[in-house]
Amino acid sequence: MDVSKQDWRLQGQEKYLLGVTLKFGSWSSNNLKNDHDHCEFCSAKFAPSTGQDTLHEGYSTINNYHWICVECFNDFSKQFNWVVIN
Numbered sequence: 001m002d003v004s005k006q007d008w009r010l011q012g013q014e015k016y017l018l019g020v021t022l023k024f025g026s027w028s029s030n031n032l033k034n035d036h037d038h039c040e041f042c043s044a045k046f047a048p049s050t051g052q053d054t055l056h057e058g059y060s061t062i063n064n065y066h067w068i069c070v071e072c073f074n075d076f077s078k079q080f081n082w083v084v085i086n
Helices: 070-080
Strands: 021-026 059-060 082-083
Touching: 059 070
Parallel strands: 021 082
Antiparallel strands: 021 059
């Protein structure tokens, strides 16, 4: 998908996500007080719960601080020049 600069999901994330290394895996928090996270682009919810529309896996920065859903990863991976590790 060719994502234009007018995409509503683009909100300046290049400041902290351009060229970063990501990993794919099950959601887990980087903070014991945090029970969920949101996709950095579309705000989809990541959590361990089984609620409707809750994601359980996706791409994250190595420290699990920033999460990206599979759809947004596919849409922005080339533009953001991400490296994915196992």
